[in-house]
Amino acid sequence: MAVGLFPALAGAQGDAVPAFKTLDSIEARVQGCVTCHGQSGQGTSNGYFPRIAGKPAGYLYNQLIAFRDGTREYPPMNYLVAYLPDAYLREMADHFAKQRPPFEAKDAAPADAAMLDRGKAIATVGDPRQGIPACVACHGARMTGMQPGIPGLVGLRAAYITAQLTRWRVGNRHAAEPDCMKRIVTRLSETDIAAVAAWLARQDAPADLSPDSSNLVRMPLACGSQR
């Protein structure tokens, strides 16, 4: 293919190039998302752009609203959705929540065994001495999230997870009150964040990518986004 002559275009190949079948479709309408999040929301080779496919629609909708209203800050997203109405953002969220594309290659950033052990412990059992609940307690045993407002964690890269937890820690990212993630990240050290991000990014995709149903289990903390 001629494009191969230009190596820098390689990053835009495959699923991150604008493409659609029918003009009057939601698929054609979300072409504004694809160069960063991929055609089906599976993410791209750029580690900072998250996989959005299959995350609960309520979570995706909350993020789109927050980007539009400026309560979640990321200038490229704030700019793109600045003038879009609620109903349309809901439609976009529903669209990506329904997608089930296969996973991109797992993260292979260097990490030592002790670090991964610590990360696994935080994710699967938590650290009761520090008051840190396990990730799986809310994000689901398969870590595919929980309806309606808790995102899946599998399929995200370490760079993205680290950045989000750090933003929460410094008060730059928020969720609906009571903000349970805020309570958790204040108990995580920087090394904890790096460890849990590294471990999460190395996990295989489960067979069933769907989020858990709403509140089947009692959660260790009250979360505003589950109300």
Place this chain on the structure above:
Amino acid sequence: MRQPTLIVRPGLRIGLVVAALIVVGAAVLVLLRPHAPTQTQTQTTVAAPVAANAATQYLNRGEYLARAGDCIACHTTPNGRQFAGGRAMATPFGNLYVPNITPDDETGIGQWTADEFYTMLHTGVSRSGALMYPAMPFASYTKVTREDSDAIYAYLMSVPPVKQQNRPHELRFPFNKRELLVGWRALYFKEGEYVPDPGKSAQWNRGAYLVEGLGHCAMCHTAINALGGSSESKAFEGGMIPNQNWYAPSLTSNREAGLGHWSEKDIADLLQVGVANRGTVYGPMAEVVYNSLQYLSDEDVAAMAVYLKTLPQADAEPPPTSQARMVSPGVMELGRRVYVAECAMCHGTEGKGQPPQFPPLAANQSITMSSPVNPIRMVLNGGYPPGTKKNPRPYGMPPFAHILNDEMVAAVVTYIRVAWENSGTPITPAQVSELRKLLPE
């Protein structure tokens, strides 16, 4: 009625609120019209539904005019209480903080009279006697009629008051000295309501009134000079919007907005729908359509289109010479390949687009006009047009900043500026690099 009496019916509650609003509206109306014949108590009671209806209509009209003036865009912070002010406006001279215009007695405009409100709109002098900074578009609002000013005033008095202190401006010396405004006003401000041109149609005059007055289009579409002024001789000739890094095209040149060659329907669609067969609004103009123009009536938007179409006097500016349009074959080929790989899916191999969903690039003046800022920004950051009443689910363009380097962005922007008989000129990777550092705001 089978409804249990203990349940408060939502319909009833709404009815009560509406009734309360109507009473407030009627009171405002009476205050505003001190010389109107006083109705007797009996007449008021008997004629209540009719009078209430008129009061509601009056407030609706005020709200409509406030929309046309886009007051909300500056006087409300994102996610903040409506009209409570506090929004920082970055200017080349420092930050201005927009005041609270809710009817709160202490912190808003609750104690202002309709006279004082009109004086402020019309002369740029605040109730306190202070000269206002021209970030408030009083140079345009001076054209607003007393009648319209009174309706806007009545509407603002009807919105919920918010107690929120105004924040002092943070202007650098010497711009923090309001005395300087005396000089600015002498140079750039001409006071006076809009005077209809008897040689033109009522529709044209209505359009001119909206564009030159409440619409305050000149704030962006007339170049702002080093003193923060825009001179009348350069009206609507376009310019960079300070601190936003977008170029507002000239409305008088067919090389830029090209309105002389647009149909009135396409101009009206662009303003009200946000997309038209000839182009699409993004950036600051998307905000104007989203907050203001989508709410205007078909008649008013049509009038604005009629007026705007008459602005370009002639194709005075010659197209660039073929020498200026020369592109090296290597750049052209790189641009073509990027175009085929990334752009052709939506904009078509011939640049015809799929209007109005995906705008055409061929014969699109916003691509070919001398400033390449807007097409470069679009390639770097993409964009969605505003979601409007008539186009609630707009199609969007993705960002390419992370996929294409400066050389490739320059090549593809150059390609779309000269391909398909487009009359633009090539751009350089340095121009892309410059905008990449600033974006998005």
